[in-house]
Amino acid sequence: MQIVKSLITSVLIALYQPFWYAVLSAALLCFLYLYAYHPINTGKGLKAAFRTWIEEFKTSVFFRKLFLLFFFTVMILFRTLLNRNMWANPLSDVMGGWWIWEEVNGEQKLTTECFENLVLMLPFVFLLFWIFEEKIKRVNLWRMIWEGLKIAFIFSFTIEMLQLFLRLGTWQLSDLFYNTVGGGIGGLLYYVVYRVKKFSGK
Incomplete structure (x- = not known):
């Protein structure tokens, strides 16, 4: 139970740290979306802009989905790129950590990095499918898992390469693996x- 408690606590802390930053960034990105695609109230002042944002959030399901997608995207970028220290050698730990225990100075230490990488990519892939569900021509189990794996792998690989070239964090195969698996679960x-909604007739 102590291990489970430590895992849950670590994952929640990892998600909480960038929470308000992600909320603010998502709100600003939604303002940018409104300016680009619904420029009716452009140039009428902040009050009109805020009123339009709130009204769109209340009435548009797509706008709320988009807000969530922006939110989780910023969460991912914050954890992987935006809040990382410079590393002298990004290839110092290519294999990375593959389980909940890691060896530090000869001692076994509990780590939740693998679970964080799973949780990080899962909602991102789910939201992508949810937002663009009308464009998905055929929904079946293996196709959704395969598409989720592909999306997560491409996105994660791009982040890992940016970490490598910008020297932000370390390039790790374990991160790439767990992110990809998280996308498949998404x-x-x-x-x-989708099947529950179809079965219930909604």
């Missing part, structure tokens, strides 16, 4: 939700 979750 595709699986979307399929389950």
